[in-house]
Amino acid sequence: MNSRISTSLMYDLSLATMLARQKKLSQLQQQVATGQKNITAKDDPVGVGAAVGLDRSLAELERFGLNANTVNHRLGLQENVLALIGDDMIRINELAVQANADTLSDDDRKSIAAELRAIRDNLISLANSTDGTGRYLFGGAADDVAPFSRVAGGIAYNGDQTQRSVEIAPGSFVQDTLPGSEVFMRIRTGDGTVDARMAAGNSGTGILESFSRSTAGGWNGESYTIRFTAGNGYEVFDADNNMVGGGTWAPKTDIEFGGLRLSVSGQPADGDELQIGPAGTRDVFATVQEMIDALEAPVVTAGDKAARRNALQASMRDVARAAENMIDARAAGGAQLALVDDAASLREANAVTLKTTLSGMRDLDYADAITRFQLESTALQTAQTVFTRMQGLSLFNLLR
Template identity: 30%
Template sequence: MRISSNMIYQKGVGSMQQQWSDILRTQQQLSSGKRVLTPADDPIAAARALEIGQSKGVNAQFMVNAGYAEDRMGLLESKLTGVTDILQYVRTKTVEAGNGVYDETDLSYVATDLRAQFEALLALANSKDGMGDYLFSGYKANEQPFTGNLAGVSYNGDQGTQTIQVSASRYMPVSLPGSDVFGSTRAFGDELISTPAGLANQGDGALGATLTDPADVSLLGRRYEVTYHDDGVNPPTWDIYEYRPDVADRIPVATGVTALDDPAVTAALGFELNLASGTPEDGDAFEVFASSPNVFDNLGMLIDALERPGPSGMAGGAVAVGLQNIDAALENVLKTRARIGSQLVEAQSIQTLGDDLNLQYSESISDLVDVDFVEALSRLAQQQTYLQAAQQSFLKVSGLSLFNYL
């Protein structure tokens, strides 16, 4: 094989350029701290690092979501704490109202105080978050959930629960439908209806009540007065009047009826009344409290009873019923707070787990693409030696030209 001088130069230059290229690549690895500068350097490691990097990004987003969920549930917990405080205060005032030494003036003062608590409770039920979304409207975050007054409060939201994804398989609730918190404080049943006898009754009659099936919720949360009439000549009759917080005078529901369980009366009340036992005397009166699952309706009924006491008085009627309703509302709110508390713990655990997983992902990527500085520095020194040897050998070989002997 014949070797020309041109070939010697080409091979020598090519060899030194390759050595320079190797040195430059090693220097770039050292300056960047990365072993894999391009996918071509290690296709398998580059692909695996990209896959892990994507998983790390998803995990980071889940951590952000978990932080948002924790903030939102912390806000819910704060609002429900306020609800608990108000209900406990209302309970205390209701117990005070049962004090026999309180006259109508004292009771009116208590009622005035409870009116303010009613408005505060309604404001909490209509709370918003930092974005202006209502917390207790379900999916209808832009619609005010509760509207109304002492005469009745209606729920305008839906039953939906907003969620946010905090892991690959976990969607955490970050809102509550107001109907669950404020509108489901008591279960439907005949125990919603209380029929205490008047304090001035002469007979031993007692009323009973049975809810219609299905019950009409709109007819609950109301208070009635039932009076028995018997002149000894005509058949006995009953008069039924309703107390409404927004109406000064009692509203007649049915007068002069001979049977409390008359279908027309039952349809008007939403439940069936009957004389459960005993025999009433002429003029005997009974008070009927038709409690509601809605805490606002029950509170409005209590406040109206404080302002206009019925025949059963405070201790035996309004206070007893009021305490039952308030205790049920408190229990429902505390159960809700317990559920939110467990979700807060879960959100914090998810973030802690996410931090650990993020560290693991970072270490895995580092193992795949980061440079080993000791090995790279040793390789750089070796490559420099190779380059120097190539340069020296090129000088020697290039000096063997025949022209040197002419």
């Protein structure tokens, strides 16, 4: 069998070799120019697909960073507002102590009431603070309208009880600002567990000095009414108005029953009452308003003076609870800000890892690429030289 290589076949083979070398050389030129291993997805479909997935992860980290910036901004503003409110609470307590002094005149108390009214208005303004983008800090999820508004009889809360949870790193969430209902409205009264108050219609001079749970324990959370009787006597009634105890008392001496204790000074009138039981809730605006009303109420009799003192002391207790609530709110916000900082470190570490991996998948090894480029250039020049010499080969040259 004879094998024969035709002239056209030699031309085709030479041309195919040069074109292949030129294609490879062109690809290497593009790689060197762009600094990328893969010019198109077909160069490495699996690697390019994996790189796209890492790009998405990086974009997600950027989105988490934007989320973190937004919630960090809002929490920082919440901290500033609560700090100002804390200063107002301190001033309210100072004014309450000052107003409780017997040496003040009615004009002095009216001046204190005027300052308290200005502080209350400032509290409302602070409670309606925004984040600078038109969203209210303390409105919960309904933060497109002012959360607090004046209505007949007090202040109404227009927001909801939702506290947003924002993802600021993969699997890491932080709570947005607190809803105003938790910061300003649902504040425990009394000592936070038990509350006691002299009845508004009392005519005697009895002053509630202190109250608490008994050290012996035994309180089941029930409410009681104490009715004072003649001869320093008293009767205790439960919530169903059933008499469950009684006895005699002495000023500033503890009265104990049902796991509770209290102390009264002055002289309650026959039929005067005192309620004691689980602490309820009151908004801070109503507490300040109660102080204002007590200071502006006319004082004619000794009973009126005692009622004012009882009202002021009750308000001072509630102001103390409100101040504690503001401190708790600041602490909660501070904890969330710490989480934001921790998440920033996590995002940064993840971003470095992703970028390093992407660099290994995409970035060109210039030393290797330039070496291969020189080899391909040499191979192309060799193929061109061979082709040129091949063109001179002919049987007619041998016959000459």
